[in-house]
Amino acid sequence: MKARRRSHVLAFCIAAATVAVAGMALAQTPAPPAQPASAPPAPVPPATAELREAASKAPAAADLAKGDPGGTVIGNVADVTVTDAKAGITLGDAGNQIGQNKIAINFVWTLVCGFLVMFMQAGFAMVESGLTRVKNANHTYMMNFFVYGCGLLAYWVLGFAIQMGGAAGNGNLGGLNPLNAEHTVSLLGKTWGIFGETGYFLAGTSYDVGVMVIFLFQMVFMDTALTIVTGACAERWKFVTFSLTSVIMGALTYPLFANWAWGGGWLSQLGTNVGLGKGYADFAGSGVVHSVGGLTALAVCLIVGPRIGKYNRDGTSNPIVGHDISAVLIGCFILAFGWFGFNPGSTLGASSNGNLRIGAIAVATMLAGCTGTFGAILYMWISKGKPDASMSGNGLLAGLVAITAPSGFVSAPSAAIIGFVAGILVCVSVSFIENVLKVDDPVGAISVHGTNGLWGVLSVGFFADGTSNYGGSWNGVTGSVTGLFYGDASQLAAQLVGISTLLGFVFSLSFAINMVLEHVVGHRVSAETELNGLDIPEMGQLGYPEFVFRPEIAYSKAA
């Protein structure tokens, strides 16, 4: 009796559960639409039919197995990814593949150019170390080595967010949509960008393929700016203070100005907000990278003072020649090679939005380097009687620095003129800084990067010819960047505001930061360390341990 009642209860429970589950399922499943008794299949659009026909003619596996020495078999419609293999290729699949290809081309282009720029660190290391004395070789090389790590860490943690946190909207790299927060202020009835606010540690929404690409590319640019300072302050700079300066510069000084110019900040808005041309235009960073580095170098050089023996009591200067001119010139070639990543890579893509101009940009870069070398060689040869090797190298670099900002906007003849002027300018500037200002810059970095960086920014305002067309606008202003010589004085005004900001803000900020470091940490090594060479006291090891050092007397007389 009991058993029968239990089985009734169990049966009731099972039935109730079945009804409940069926009810829930019915409630969640929409009723199937009523199908007409005999629906004809949807017509295939002609384009899709054509695609499918092409797919049917694609080489079979047996054909592919024979190999493709001419490269004419693979790479056809069969390689397009389809969403529904059963249905076959559709127009949507083809469109998606085109979009993927555009982004892929731009990613690869930007990444490879970034890798080239990264390799410039090796060039800087060779140039700077070659221009300093052998007793400081390890120290100089190590500064160039460690600046990469200091800058990268600081930029990853903070700098990138400040620079690019509000830089969303770049169609070349898929939109960079996670970088969508720019801190702004309202002034003159307009909104001005001041710094970015997303992208710290590349975490959260910044974990995005496009963001990673732009981070890598912008990071190596930032590191180039940092390494400029190490050359100017070589042979007397404490390693620990150099490290601190580099971290702070990578986290704050550089990203701030870079945001204003490239990250949607107020300098880039001068066109949209107050009608100054297309806003501050600095294609690849004569101002953002080289002037920031050069002016920071000047600030630190002033504080750290000249090397012992550089100046006599009457103010005349003594040449202190470097230990390896071959390293200097090879380093210059490495830098010139890397510059093909620097300038053409700044299109941030090779596909669409006017990016086919990369050829013109590369040639402008090449030409300016060439004429810069000629400018320096001719200046030195005519005025001093010898085609000085180190100044020739500096002439090449000066031409490259100067063309960096205008490279995306100028013609080949203009590039040649800009480079030639830069080659002469670097010689004049080196002499002025050494003999008039009494600032000791062992490698000429202030002149190469600071002076010529400013010249490059200015030259955009004169030489931009209005033929470039990067998606139809620049900095949100319709049209092409056009300088004074081609009819737009307002672009020159925008460039001058940029130069004023570099001199008045970037220099002053760098100076203030490094003055604080001077009081707290101290920039300069002791006189004893300096005279004996920084390799052992600062690094614990000679750069060239098997070398027999010549006494300074012989060295000095030879110089």
Added chain:
Amino acid sequence: MAASKSQGSYFGLFLVGGIVACGGIAYAATGAGKLLLLVGAVILVASMVGFFKIKPLEGETPVLSSPEAMKWVGAGVATLGWLVTLGGLRVVQGNGGRIVVALIGIGLSLFGILGVLPAAFNKTAFWKKPSGAATRAGVTSRSGRATVEQEMTASTAMGVTK
């Protein structure tokens, strides 16, 4: 003193403080973010105090003290030039006027950077002085064209500074 374990430790502390502080900035909207920012700032200050404490252990540098106020005036003049340029954007409307104001601002900044600051730093430059700390450091330039060798000799003869 040159490079030392203390320097390495305080530099490490500086990096930790900076990273923690930046973590705080990244999540500043949250309570944990504010706490991280505070902790990071404290670590940064601690590292700076450490650096300041070991600074006297360094040997004497050849650089002599120069007028501090003049240096800040130089930087101030440079900044003023920038502010003049920015002011021009508000006050002046035409391109020509803005170019002129920007040039004035640039000129002012250049005066601060190339005029005032080098004068401030070179006023008591060690290479000008035959006596004082520079002599003790063995780095005084002789009259006229001294050479590196002479300075080395002076340094060796006088006993190089600690």
